[in-house]
Amino acid sequence: MKNISIDRRNFIIKSALTISSIGSFANQNAFAKEHSVALPSAMKASSGGKPTLAFVIFPGITPLDMIGPATVLAVGEWLNIEYVWRDLLPVRTELEHISFSPSITFEQLDKVDILCVPGTGNPYALLNELDMLDWIHKAGSKASWVTSVCTGSILLGAAGLLKGYKAATHWSMMDNLSKFGAIPVNKRVVIDRNRITGGGVTAGIDFGLTLLAEIKDEEHAQIAQLALQYNPKPPFNSGIPEFAGKEITNATRQAIFSNVEKKTPDYKEILIRSAKRISDIY
């Protein structure tokens, strides 16, 4: 940013002005980074001239998995953001009293530029929602970017979209990813071709900023990071098992899986059946 030209500076200020106001950019992706895949022209031609980013929402979704990246990616208002489910009835989230209302149905939404699947503490229960997996498969196969946060990557895997791709997920469920042919990577954000996957829950913010830099440019991502004051200072150093130590890690893992087992006692069988399904039908 040191040798910024006058033109560039004016561009940034003009761009930032559309934060939280109505506006869109003429020069989509003008400064795409080298390792980005080329964006198909469809990226510029969706709803109202804006690319469409669709979050899949479902019962039991972890709200922060979606609200983190959605907040980051809404900065600038240059994307059309939709929340898609099979019908328009509110879905109950993992957080008591918090529901999300879908903005569009699977049937109504036929063109997705950026697909994002958030996660849940119990992804196994979702592996029986076959219409959702089929829609994710169809939309993801045509999307410019296929992304997820937390255990959303397990749903992407179950939709047959991670075969041979490196991907992240919540630390406690890393080994499940390989069942769907994905290559689990212990990183907060993983980019492999047009797949971008985030790690557990709060990784959605880092993921959102990374995705924004990929699909738009670094300046927009930096503006979003400043607007959301993302200069994290965790009060403890327990954000990953390697730092949290054995006791805290075991207690947390036990809590997560006792919840899964209570809600979906046959989760291991579901996982095996789901892994078989992708080689059969996708």
Next chain:
Amino acid sequence: MKNISIDRRNFIIKSALTISSIGSFANQNAFAKEHSVALPSAMKASSGGKPTLAFVIFPGITPLDMIGPATVLAVGEWLNIEYVWRDLLPVRTELEHISFSPSITFEQLDKVDILCVPGTGNPYALLNELDMLDWIHKAGSKASWVTSVCTGSILLGAAGLLKGYKAATHWSMMDNLSKFGAIPVNKRVVIDRNRITGGGVTAGIDFGLTLLAEIKDEEHAQIAQLALQYNPKPPFNSGIPEFAGKEITNATRQAIFSNVEKKTPDYKEILIRSAKRISDIY
């Protein structure tokens, strides 16, 4: 955590088991840190034996300001978390298509142990919601903990609850806090007696973990941090103006205030009138 005793270890595992399951703790605040204020016995006597944490929600709320700390504080399910507004109709948030439904009204909720006011990009519009400010004043005056995230501290100030208290807010609106007698502090989380305030938007996660350690104990906060994999790795170093540099900061500030001015052209007068009101009536 190195010399943890067997009893302590069993306590942690037992505690963690209530994550995402029904349960509450007998030993509230057993390991409260030295600088905590003593928790009144009322803290243990609210709804269903659980202390009540109430988030005030309102039109234009920034979803992440609330979902960040709510997700952290819901881990363990030992709190009764409510979302309070004047009626039960859904409130539209700052994020298009995302609404929150209140779980209880101002009138219905008479006992709050922990009050939390989330923020918005345009707090000035809320300074005319006098019933909300009066309710915040009343509930906050009796609460064990009075807290906020982002510009929620401006609303706490306008409710007369920050006179003489150190407090944080979004970096772009720091100077407004002093109009309500607060002492703005440029930190991510500020603790002053029983007031805990967080900085801008994403600071709500650090705030939530800090609050959890204060009102419960450090082990619970560490478990929550690991469950939410909060080991942040921002892709850029632009989370505060000092790092973001002049161009990005000016562009972001201009965007924020052009939005405020568009929606609330008389925001400066509203601020002055609101500051006068707290010395007149509270």
